[in-house]
Amino acid sequence: MRLEIKDLHVHYGKIEAIKGISVVVNEGEIVTLIGANGAGKTTTLKTISGLRKVTSGAIIFDGQDISNVPAHERVDLGISQAPEGRGIFPGMTVLENLEMGKFHRKNRKAEMSEDLDKVYTLFPRLKERVAQAGGTLSGGEQQMLAIGRALMSRPKVLLLDEPSMGLAPQMIANIFRIITEINKTGVTILLVEQNAQQALQRAHRAYILETGNVVKEAKASDLLNDPAVREAYLGTGAHS
């Protein structure tokens, strides 16, 4: 397996936000964490990418415990994140944002154009906007930029934090289609979503989080048809 979280506990000050979560992400999968606000989805992702400290438990990546590796070194190991709220650099152009995607490069020139081409193939829109400042893009374009930038580091695991946030329905469908496409190129994806409908349709497996605990783990398609899940996360009138 690519990534494994074992009995993870995370605190904000004295408040325990994650109360012993265990998640397994296998090579080539799309795994999604769904749950309500405050369930600990974003905190889990931030802890995997290293922005939050682990209180106890372990994060195993490719057989190695990375709990104490600083965030900026985890990028070089192959973990890349498109953060919540996109986190693009508003004052940098699209190209500069993408170039920031991987700060440490051994062979800058040779790799860069190859990685840029890959991103432009996935997101032709970004190519049209190379010289435009990140802050002036639309929400959907910013999300494309955030994902594209995360791909620049050739990740083995891509962490996506609510890629659908604040986007128009059509753009959400578009982003999710691209997520599947990225997955087909061999990138393992851990996806955090409030839009459970879309996430469950695209993912292979899913975990449901509630106040810092995993309450359910199953195949995504099973959850999509689970009456209790439909009631709680998809809305009674949801159509699949």
Next chain:
Amino acid sequence: MKIRNYWNLRDWGAGIWERANRPKRIAIALTSIFLVGLLPFAGASFLATPIAAYDAVLVYPVGIFVLMALGLNIVVGKSGMLDLGYVAFFAIGAYTMALMGTHTGLNTWEIMPFGIGFAMLAGVLLGLPTLRLRGDYLAIVTLGFGEIVRLVVLNSSWSKGPNGIANVPMPPDIGPLKFKLDDQKVFFWVVVTMILLTIWMIRRLSVRRPGRAWEAIRQDEDAAELMGVPTLKYKIWSFTLGAAVGGAAGVLYASKNLFIAPEMFTLNVSILILSCVVFGGIGNIWGVVVGATILGYLPDRIRFISDARLLVFGTVLVVVMNFRPDGLLPRKKREKAIVKKEVNA
């Protein structure tokens, strides 16, 4: 329809620079440096400062302010960390010069590396534990550090406490250029040289990886870390380089003033230097230079109105910041550019 904004001096200047080719640029740079070098000879013109000697005013406050503001701009403008204790590094440089100058017999140029070194060391020691903090918290800690340095020299016997240290040696002559108290042209040229070196250093770093890293940290620190930028390392570098410039300014100041005392290194200085940066245009080298020049020069130029002096000074600050909230020459704000097209998903 395009309305030319005559107040946008930054774009006007940047336009001239961009259109010029290399020889033309060198010519512009050399002419400007030459003209600045001639400034001390303009003492008989309208530039003259009443009461204070004009050439002395050009060195301190003007020159030293510009130097310090450029140093602080690396910290505040480039990497976006609010440092309210910048005077500490100035004090460390000045006390290094005063103590080593009176005790060891080394001259100003030999002490300069020590002054810069100690200031940088202080920057690292302060930075390591505190640069994990952000925004307001960092501001408070640095403010405290500035006060700690002042209180330590005020209450220590080695620094002669509130009496300060007198008889700090002047710099030795450089060939035919002699350092004199009643004619401070040479001091001014030295400050200008140090300013030019600092500008050169900042410009070099800005276009390279450290500049990119600082820019990313300033715009979104978490995102920068996620992209693989060792943020703590680059923040400490930025802090330390700022400290180095402050220390160098301190060494020169002590050697020019011949006497230093703790009361010269109060919080006021930190705030005033920060005002220079904000007034001129945070993050833009030329803005900072202009801002510090005006804020250094103005109080001495209007000294003839004595008591109303600070009132006028304050009014100018408030009025200018009202009309130009981003400073006189603000940095390029691309995030605000209106080039957005209609978007359909």
